[in-house]
Amino acid sequence: MLSLSLSPLICSKTRSNNPSLETKSTPVTGADMEIAGPTDVIEDNAIKSIYSAWNISDWKPFMDGKQDICNPNGTAWPHIECTNCTSGASSNSCHIISLNLSSQNINGGLPPEFSDLQWLANLNLSKNMLSGSVPSKLGDISTLKNLDLSVNMLSASVPSELGNLTNLQVLKFSTNNFSGPLPQELGSLTSLEELYFDSSGVSGSLVVLKPLRKLRILWAFDNDISGELTAISNFTKLEELRIYGTLVGGRIPHFSNPVLIQTLQIGDLLPPSVSSPPETDSDFSFLKNMSSLRILSLRNCSLTSRTFPIPELKNLTYLDLSFNKLHGKIRSAYIETSLPELTQLFIGGNKFYGSLEDIISKSLSNGELDISFNPISGNLSSYPNLNINFLGTNINAQTLFGNSRGSDILNFIGNKSLQSNITNLNIIGSPFAIKCGANVQNIPHLSYYYHNDSDHLGAADINFDPEYQWVVSNVGSFLPNNNTIDSSVNTDHSISGGTENQALYQTARVSASSLRYYIVGLPDGDGYKVEFDFAEIVIEDQNSWRGLGRRYFNIFIQGNEVEKDFNIVDAANGSYIVITKSYENISVRNRTVDIHFQWAGRGTCCIPHEYTYGPLVSTIRVFRDQPSPPRPGKTARQKAGLVVGIMSLGIASSVIFLSIMYLWWQWIRLGRVMKA
Template sequence: MNSTVKILLSSSGFSHFCFIFLFLFRNSTALVTDANEVKALNSIFQKWNTQPEPGAWNISGEPCSGTATDANASLDDHNPAIKCDCSLENSSTCHITHLKVFQLEITGEIPEELVALQFLIHLEINQNYFYGPLPAFIGNLSRLEFLRVSRNTLSGPLPKELGKLKQLTYLAIASNNFSGTLPPELGFLDKLEKIFIDSSGVRGEIPSTFANLRNMKIMWAYDCALTGKIPEFIGNWNKLTTLRFGGNSLEGPIPSSFSNLTLLEKLQITDLHNVSSSLDFIKNMKNLTYLSLRNALINGSIPSYIGKYKSLQTLDLSFNNLSGQIPSALFSIDPLTQLFLGNNSLSGGLPQQKGVKLQTIDFSYNYLSGSFPKWVTNDVTLNLVGNNFTFDSSNISDFYGLNCLQRYFPCNRNTPRYSHIAINSGGKKFRDYEADDRDIGETSFVVLNSEKWAISNVGFLFTEGGQAFNTLAQNSGTKVINSKTTPPDLYQTSRKSIGSLRYYGLGLENGPYNVSLFFAEIVYEDQDSRKWGSLGRRVFDIYIQGTRRWKDFDISKEAGGVRRAIRKSFNANVTENHLEIHLFWAGKGTCCIPGDGSYGPLISALSVTPGKLCDFFES
């Protein structure tokens, strides 16, 4: 025996020798996957009618092989995919720790065989067509750290057993058909850092137990029918970097405790009710890159200290009750590229310094006046509709028609020229329906050369903003079903918006009119297809002459499915020679199915004809 072995066998080195021996023995022994896990995995994939890609792992033999145990391989390298850990419990047995099945159009329920995968820390089965409940046995997977079941059609109440997943840091249940309230037991997940419950179907108040979630960094909770006041305790989540509320039934005010959220980078609180708020709570949020408080009952003035927020790129304070002048400090924020202040009561003129970084501006429906500063050029995408700007020979040609869309709509005022409008939204001229096929951009307007009608569009992508968005939609599926007398060709194209879409009739004779709006959902897939792309919901409000005539209008629901035509007609009274049809997205519906920007108003055609005022009718 050599000297090295003698040293290892000494009393002080015996334990080290045993460790080395066991290490060499283990690495010379074939590693095998736990038999119960193999059986469960095979059963699951048989039920789901799927199998691994070639070269990934062997479903019929040894699953913990290939990329499943390759430390350099990512879970995203294959789909479906698993990862294994063969170092657990000091044995030669491998255990499945990660399972991902993403966007494979799998239909079925979540099988109970999952319980056998007791070592799972990562479960990702999103963007499929799983139905039925989220089963209570999920709570038995006690090692789970990451759970994503979003963009399926799961239903029923959320199981309280989710509260048993004490290691969970990530939970995504978005875009499903759940019912009931959020289980208070979720508040026991004190390691939770990210939660996505948007468009999940849950409703009711946010449980008081959520005060325990002090490690929360990201929370998305829009389009959920949440009620009650925004909890004050969220202001104690001092690790929070992203918070999104919108399209709920939450009440203001926004808690003053939010001033403690100094790490916030993205804040979106929209569509609040009852009690208004000032902007005082943002005074310490100097790390903001994205701030949207659209339609959130914000009043008071815009504080000049926002000009010191050197990371701010998007600022949306539209559809509020802000007053006073626009601080010139806003235009000194170097990275700011998107600025939305439309539909407030702001007054005064625009600051004269050059906004070199601004690319998108919405100041529509304020009381701004005076002439345009030199930095307002055609290089900037902007909407200045509904103000009191002065037009003369120096600027009227640069923004054709904007003078017609100032307050009181002066073009053809008192000298009406028209009594009928028909528009083929998103399409070419068709019979008596005029063409409306210009992609006008996310924040813009267009007035037809005849000054007969106009369009105003305002919006930006709800998820982040700053991405291009096409305002026209073309039917790429089966032909639209239409059992009415309206020509089916009108439903093959649409104009869409990711915020606020207005059509204006200009120079109309005063009197009663019938307004007919034609709709067909041509973006989503048919729900009978049982594909995740069919799970989108489009919800928006319809206003005529400033009065809401339909809340939460859903084209597919009203028409009985996608690619089915429907016409809704309303009465209107024109008294000052102009008519306004407003389609407004109030934060409801799914945001990103089948892709980003698949939400908001969509219309196929419209017609305005003189006629006796009547009650709302449908044809």
């Protein structure tokens, strides 16, 4: 009598990317090989229908019917994993449990035959060019644990039938063209541990997610979702939360189990409702007991506080509190004891005051510090290894650069208390042009002289040209806490459009948050024109998933917003195409042009690779579009003096001329006498 093994037979070529779905392989014995049957006929037909719809190139060699899909005696077809090959009176078949078709450049819609794969636990269709709606019958695959539809062009609404997938542990539909609200039925996915719907196009309320108490990771940024964060404060296993660039508002709540949280990125919150007391302090008590926290970003969250009461966070390395309404002093002694691992601190755009020496701890002295646009004073020379952005503070640049034009320029831009004493500035003419992120002095036949902006910019950094009186300022770190990302990008791809040599557009300056340019010394007046050249050279053309990224940023000139959610690809109608944007009737006051490119949490983060977001600019040009105003008229006395001066000059000229003629006549006469 034949003894049957109860261990499942695993027929696999590609493994799942989800560790929770990994199945331990059992050695294939002789007995196993005898009992193993072919792929279930319904699933076999489903796979072949999917091939017909999508023409999967890796499956083409197997379409002659000579090799079974699961192939119990060998390996399964590419991208397929099988298991549960059984034998019995009524069954002798293998079942498909994993289908990984990521990055196969698949076009078209989702075939309905997917619902026939009733043993499927892992379905990965990410990074393709899938379009159309998601079939509601996808919700019939009750065995699914991992569903990834991210980075496609799927549209219409997210089907409510996905709420039937109650065994689902990971759900991803980021970077698509969905519309409409998150379906209420998603609240039924109570086994869900990871949810990614960033840049998906959905709207609706966060309240839908309230039942998902087991969520460990939630990416919800760059969507039009609304509501308040209190809706998700009951997650008991939360480790990573990213919500910014949305319509979410209110105060940051206390989380149910803060000790597990490692990454907390919340930004661009709408102010608290009018029913809340105005200017109520944020006590940061929600951070208490977050002992595992390493990355904390609360940028532009309408936070108001008159102290710096961040609780003890021993493992925190990155802290961003930029663009809030925070007050008070930050003391290094506090940072030393409560934030000992902190190496990156961004507090720009607040109202912190005090001395620089009060802020810099031992860990920060070799790190990145942004204190821009705060009334902070101090001496820079004591911190030679610190990368610091101090524009808009009360710090005198002479403490670092001495009594020089460079110091005068930096002080002139941000230190109003020193501006009246600065006289060491030249008048800068127009047009004035900057090549952002590169040096193009060797490129021939350019219409303008482009100043060199090729130096590296750190996460909190300033570069300046003291001779030509311009400054570039950068703030922002490409998370997760990666300082190796360059602040400029380049390509060898050909560039179309533009009026200059294409090499001018093959490089650009990028920033993770805030990129500013200042040109100092222009005559005050109206009628200036500012021009920018843009060309998207990182996000590729949309003939593959690598072109599905979306870069958005805002543009300000002289503090006025001239572009909101500017998208280079949309404006130029494609990647690697130059688009020139011109803004006229710009007024110059205080001899300075202030240009600001700012990321506000919108756009994709990671296409075609991580850190693909934030401002990107190729060139800047400033022109005086109208003639300078006439000089003030002269008084009558000045005019009379001018007439007398002109008459005197005319008489003197006549006397000189007659004298020369007389000498010339005498010389001619003398020559004739000598000749005679």
